[in-house]
Amino acid sequence: MELAIKAYTGDGTEVVYEYADGHKEIRSGGSRSWRNNNPGNIRYVAANDWNGQIGKAGGFSCFSHPDFGRRAIGIILKKYASRGLTLGKAIRTYAPAVDNNNEEAYIKHVEELTKISRKTALLAVLDRLPLIAQAIEKHEGYFIGNTEKMEPELSANHEEVSQLGEYIWRTARDNKVRSRHAAREGKTFKWREPPQGGHPGEEYGCRCWAEPIVNEEKNLGQIFDNGQQAWKRKIAKEVSSIFRKRKIT
Numbered sequence: 664m665e666l667a668i669k670a671y672t673g674d675g676t677e678v679v680y681e682y683a684d685g686h687k688e689i690r691s692g693g694s695r696s697w698r699n700n701n702p703g704n705i706r707y708v709a710a711n712d713w714n715g716q717i718g719k720a721g722g723f724s725c726f727s728h729p730d731f732g733r734r735a736i737g738i739i740l741k742k743y744a745s746r747g748l749t750l751g752k753a754i755r756t757y758a759p760a761v762d763n764n765n766e767e768a769y770i771k772h773v774e775e776l777t778k779i780s781r782k783t784a785l786l787a788v789l790d791r792l793p794l795i796a797q798a799i800e801k802h803e804g805y806f807i808g809n810t811e812k813m814e815p816e817l818s819a820n821h822e823e824v825s826q827l828g829e830y831i832w833r834t835a836r837d838n839k840v841r842s843r844h845a846a847r848e849g850k851t852f853k854w855r856e857p858p859q860g861g862h863p864g865e866e867y868g869c870r871c872w873a874e875p876i877v878n879e880e881k882n883l884g885q886i887f888d889n890g891q892q893a894w895k896r897k898i899a900k901e902v903s904s905i906f907r908k909r910k911i912t
């Protein structure tokens with residue numbers, strides 16, 4: 664199964680997941696725990712570098728798979744056990760009233776689901792921590808909503824690429840097109856190397872236009888291979904070398 668590599672807040676309460684191949688999934692509706700792949704509703708804390716954590720949304724961690732979220736609940740419970748907490752104290756620590764939790768209702772629910780008393784030290788029931796984790800998940804609520812898949816888009820890069828790369832010369836395709844431009848119809852030109860008279864539309868009265876080449880293998884490949892930053896650095900370098908060549912008097 665393919666796992667997302669990045670997650671973040673979209674519109675409103677939506678959570679966006681990005682995959683390595685460039686496609687995105689947008690989760691809306693359902694519970695926060697489902698949208699974030701975080702069954703325990705674990706708050707995002709920068710210092711906690713959980714396995715499988717790929718971002719945050721709504722103040723809570725986002726995991727690439729809900730099992731990573733379940734693993735995190737287990738680790739938190741083990742930590743509470745090592746601190747000598749009872750089940751009751753552990754739930755009060757996990758879901759404090761300051762976070763709008765009804766501690767008493769929470770503890771009662773977990774007691775009911777696990778048949779473990781709030782007075783029991785977690786250390787005495789280490790083998791049942793997974794059961795407690797399940798009860799926490801159940802109490803937090805886990806409801807599936809809607810997932811919308813979006814295919815990779817060229818987005819912001821595409822304009823940049825076509826501006827810096829090549830274009831197809833297009834004419835108005837009528838008998839008023841000057842013959843020199845008619846001969847260029849459908850041909851590819853580089854933005855960095857304007858043909859005689861300039862790019863489409865630059866000559867007086869010219870109605871020609873530049874059709875961007877959006878699927879330009881070479882340039883898009885470069886972006887995906889090196890990343891956008893590397894591409895920007897390359898352009899910045901080229902620009903600065905142009906300025907160095909120019910004599911400033």
Ligand SMILES: [Zn+2]
Nearest residue numbers: 844869870871
């Ligand atoms: Zn023209």
